[in-house]
Amino acid sequence: xxxxxxxxxxxxxxxxxxxxxxxxxxxxxxxxxxxxxxxxxxxxxxxxxxxxxxxxxxxxxxxxxxxxxxxxxxxxxxxxxxxxxxxxxxxxxxxxxxxxxxxxxxxxxxxxxxxxxxxxxxxxxxxxxxxxxxxxxxxxxxxxxxxxxxxxxxxxxxxxxxxxxxxxxxxxxxxxxxxxxxxxxxxxxxxxxxxxxxxxxxxxxxxxxxxxxxxxxxxxxxxxxxxxxxxxxxxxxxxxxxxxxxxxxxxxxxxxxxxxxxxxxxxxxxxxxxxxxxxxxxxxxxxxxxxxxxxxxxxxxxxxxxxxxxxxxxxxxxxxxxxxxxxxxxxxxxxxxxxxxxxxxxxxxxxxxxxxxxxxxxxxxxxxxxxxxxxxxxxxxxxxxxxxxxxxxxxxxxxxxxxxxxxxxxxxxxxxxxxxxxxxxxxxxxxxxxxxxxxxxxxxxxxxxxxxxxxxxxxxxxxxxxxxxxxxxxxxxxxxxxxxxxxxxxxxxxxxxxxxxxxxxxxxxxxxxxxxxxxxxxxxxxxxxxxxxxxxxxxxxx
Ligand SMILES: *[C@@H]1O[C@H](CO)[C@@H](O)[C@H](O)[C@H]1NC(C)=O
Numbered sequence: 001x002x003x004x005x006x007x008x009x010x011x012x013x014x015x016x017x018x019x020x021x022x023x024x025x026x027x028x029x030x031x032x033x034x035x036x037x038x039x040x041x042x043x044x045x046x047x048x049x050x051x052x053x054x055x056x057x058x059x060x061x062x063x064x065x066x067x068x069x070x071x072x073x074x075x076x077x078x079x080x081x082x083x084x085x086x087x088x089x090x091x092x093x094x095x096x097x098x099x100x101x102x103x104x105x106x107x108x109x110x111x112x113x114x115x116x117x118x119x120x121x122x123x124x125x126x127x128x129x130x131x132x133x134x135x136x137x138x139x140x141x142x143x144x145x146x147x148x149x150x151x152x153x154x155x156x157x158x159x160x161x162x163x164x165x166x167x168x169x170x171x172x173x174x175x176x177x178x179x180x181x182x183x184x185x186x187x188x189x190x191x192x193x194x195x196x197x198x199x200x201x202x203x204x205x206x207x208x209x210x211x212x213x214x215x216x217x218x219x220x221x222x223x224x225x226x227x228x229x230x231x232x233x234x235x236x237x238x239x240x241x242x243x244x245x246x247x248x249x250x251x252x253x254x255x256x257x258x259x260x261x262x263x264x265x266x267x268x269x270x271x272x273x274x275x276x277x278x279x280x281x282x283x284x285x286x287x288x289x290x291x292x293x294x295x296x297x298x299x300x301x302x303x304x305x306x307x308x309x310x311x312x313x314x315x316x317x318x319x320x321x322x323x324x325x326x327x328x329x330x331x332x333x334x335x336x337x338x339x340x341x342x343x344x345x346x347x348x349x350x351x352x353x354x355x356x357x358x359x360x361x362x363x364x365x366x367x368x369x370x371x372x373x374x375x376x377x378x379x380x381x382x383x384x385x386x387x388x389x390x391x392x393x394x395x396x397x398x399x400x401x402x403x404x405x406x407x408x409x410x411x412x413x414x415x416x417x418x419x420x421x422x423x424x425x426x427x428x429x430x431x432x433x434x435x436x437x438x439x440x441x442x443x444x445x446x447x448x449x450x451x452x453x454x455x456x457x458x459x460x461x462x463x464x465x466x467x468x469x470x471x472x473x474x475x476x477x478x479x480x481x482x483x484x485x486x487x488x489x490x491x492x493x494x495x496x497x498x499x500x501x502x503x504x505x506x507x508x509x510x511x512x513x514x515x516x517x518x519x520x521x522x523x524x525x526x527x528x529x530x531x532x533x534x535x536x537x538x539x540x541x542x
Contacts, residue, residue, distance in 0.1 A: 031151075032237040033202045034265045037309040039396045040239065040345055047396030050151070050313060052086035052347035053079060053370065056355070057141065058157040058164065061109050061118070062095055062134045064141045065352040068121025069375035072129075072141055076148040079351065082370065082384055083391040087145055088205065088315055088347040090157035093178075095135060096187035096194075101161075102135040109134055110356070117363075118356045139194070146200035153241065153347070154191060155205035155315070159184070163359050165209045165247065172212030174219050181223045185230045192234035203239035204231050205270060205315065209248040217253045220245060225259055232263050241268045241313060244302065248272045248316075251302045271302040272316040274349075275331030282330040286518050291334035292481030298338070306342060314339065318349035318368045321380040330521060336386060336411035337484060337528040343394045348387065353379065386414035389431040394532040401533040405436025405448045409530045410500065411484075412523040417454075417506055419447060425462040426454070426506040435536055439529055443475045445486075456488050456496050456508040463498060463506045473508075480514045484526040487511055497525045 029042035042048050057064040066075055079087060094101050107130050110118045122130050129137045142152050158164040158171045159178040170177035174184075188206065195201040206227045210220070228240045242259070244251035249271055261267065275282055281290050295303075305312050317335055319328035339346060353371035358364040365373050372379045389409065393399060408417035415428035419435060436448035445454040452465040456473035466474065472491045479485040479497070486498040488508070497511035513520040 031199050031202060033239055035239070035268060035311050036265075036397050038306045038311050040268065040311050041397055044398065046398030047393050048085075049343070049391075049393040049396070050086050050153070050345035050347070051084050051391040052088045052151075052153065052315075052345075053082075053084045053351045054088045054090065054155075054316065054347050054349045055079075055141075055351045056090050056157075057138060058090040058092040058161060059355060059358065060113055060161050061106075061115065061356050062092060062101065062104075062161050063106055063109060063122075063137055063356070064089070065355055066371070066375040067126045067129070067141075068118040068356065069125065069354070071125050072144045073148070075351075075375065076144045076150055078371070079145070079150055080148050082378065083388055084150070084348075085391075086151040086153060086202070086347070087351070088153045088155050089141065089145075090155045090208070091138065091191070092161040093156055093159040093184060093187045094161060095138065096190040097183050103133045105131050105133055106137050107131055113357060115356055115362065135194075142195070142198060142201060146198065149200075151200050151202045153203040153205055153239075153315075154195065154201060155208055156184075156188065156191070157208040165211060167212045169212075173210055173214040174223050175214050176212060181226075184223070185227055188227055189230045189234045192231045192238065196235040196237070201238060203241050203268065204235075205241040205243065206231065207243065209272065210243065210245050211247050215245045217245070220253070221257070221259065225261060228259070228261055228267070229263075232261075232266060236263070236266075238266070239268045240266050241270050241315070243270045243272075243315070247277075249277065249298075249301055251305060252300060254305065254308075268311040268313050268345075269302065269305050270313040270315040271298075273298060273314060273335060274317060275319060275325070275328040278331075280327050282334075283327040284518060286481075286513055286516055287330045287334070287522055288480040288482040288484075288513055289516075290330070291337075292483070294331075295334065295338055303342070311345060312342075314344045314346040316347060316349045319383075320367045321370070321383055322367055323380065323382075326521075330523070332386070333411045333523045333526055334482065336390065336414065337409065337482075337526060339390050340394070340407075340409045340411070340530045341528050343396065343531075344390075346390070386412075389414045389416070392432075392534070394530055394534055399533065400535060402436065402535040403448065404531060404533055406439050406445075406529040407431055407434050407532045407534075408437055408445070408486075409528045411526055411528060413500070413504070415504070417527070419452075419465055422452070422465055425464065428500060428504040428506070432534070433536060436532070437529075439476075442469070443477060444469045445476055456490060456498075458490065458508070459494065459496055460509060461507060463508055478529075479511065480522070482522070482526065484528060485511055485514065485522065486527050498527055499525045 174181045353369040354373045416431035416434040418429040453469040455466040479487040496508035499509040512522040
């Protein structure tokens with residue numbers, strides 16, 4: 001009986017997963033969006049942080065994934081309830097350029113691939129689209145997201161429908177077999193036109209992950225500028241989003257030559273960054289060294305654009321959510337710190353718990369998917385906690401602001417160092433509850449508006465707040481190649497690092513893996529001092 005009740009509850013949770021937060025959420029910002037230096041802002045000049053999830057609709061069936069598992073409205077609500085405000089919705093070019101493809105019905109498309117089970121699933125969960133042409137089914141997904149206040153970025157992911165990407169898939173660069181530049185301009189124009197006037201479509205990614213033997217800088221400028229102009233002419237409301245060479249990661253050529261466009265206030269760049277972007281370096285190297293090196297490289301290839309005053313949308317990142325990949329776990333700690341420090345706009349790869357068919361496998365399970373195989377539950381709740389601090393802006397134009405301060409962000413948990421009272425130990429908690437900290441020229445970490453500073457007591461002991469900020473254990477250096485250890489010297493002369501124990505209490509321990517050790521993981525000792533003007537939701541004081 002008890003067990004039956006449990007299943008009943010789970011069953012209903014899955015059907016009625018509309019948390020109250022969705023019903024209360026305020027409408028999306030005043031659209032359309034613009035750029036203001038490196039920030040994306042709304043029509044009133046207030047920062048809008050893109051916290052998106054990728055939703056694939058570019059594979060063989062050319063139907064947004066998951067619609068055989070759950071109603072699209074439920075999926076849209078689920079996206080919102082997980083804290084995302086936007087979807088990067090992928091589409092294959094041929095959906096917009098091949099009328100016989102676009103006019104196939106959803107049913108016909110699945111049937112032609114032998115995916116009759118998916119037809120049954122769509123019939124059950126989304127009967128209203130089963131006999132719609134593919135293009136109209138795509139529009140229905142955009143509408144459903146709009147009805148739930150979810151913004152959409154249309155991403156031209158590939159030309160020929162299918163899993164992306166490889167150097168030899170002939171979809172990689174202008175001039176490849178499936179990548180005729182004129183046809184591409186035609187398809188972008190068509191898509192931009194179709195969604196002109198659809199408010200929640202806020203941006204278009206011109207092309208995903210340019211790559212392969214044909215790639216070159218000359219053609220990049222030639223065609224990307226043409227594509228950008230075409231999209232803007234057809235739909236002046238969307239942000240025009242450009243990605244670089246070498247799987248979208250390399251925009252370094254913009255150091256020397258900016259793009260030349262007739263319009264302003266709409267241009268955004270995008271890049272991708274995964275653990276596997278650096279092979280198995282994270283697992284085989286020292287994480288402090290790898291993080292330092294990989295971040296330097298990312299800044300050189302794309303991150304510099306922020307300093308030049310362009311928004312940079314990190315439109316794909318993600319990890320194996322089973323949590324078993326050492327490479328991914330180490331990368332994710334480093335990635336989260338950077339995403340917080342730079343307060344990036346981003347899109348997680350990926351929403352899909354499973355695919356209708358991927359690379360020939362029917363119903364393939366997606367270990368990077370935030371939803372589980374049934375598109376019912378979340379795959380890894382802890383991961384959602386980790387990214388939740390990144391979902392709202394730390395700073396930017398027009399936000400309700402307090403004085404600039406630091407948050408002490410702990411990337412491996414997604415939490416921040418909080419103080420409750422002088423007596424209680426410092427602990428990790430939601431960043432939204434954090435006081436502001438100042439990192440002073442004397443390298444003390446003080447609670448803004450007070451005389452209290454962070455102090456180490458002893459090895460293995462909780463850190464605490466004190467007022468004699470000149471005493472040993474009060475001066476914090478950012479140590480190691482990752483610059484993410486906060487280290488200090490005790491009376492005894494020993495150096496200790498800020499750390500977290502199993503109860504999330506802030507303690508100090510011997511610094512981990514500062515030098516060459518490749519086997520150890522310093523993640524618990526990684527902290528990032530993040531600039532913020534967010535006001536704290538807890539106003540508790542001494
Ligand atoms: C257009 O789409 C149809 C249906 O999928 C396909 O058979 C045909 O080969 C496509 N044509 C081109 C030029 O890609």
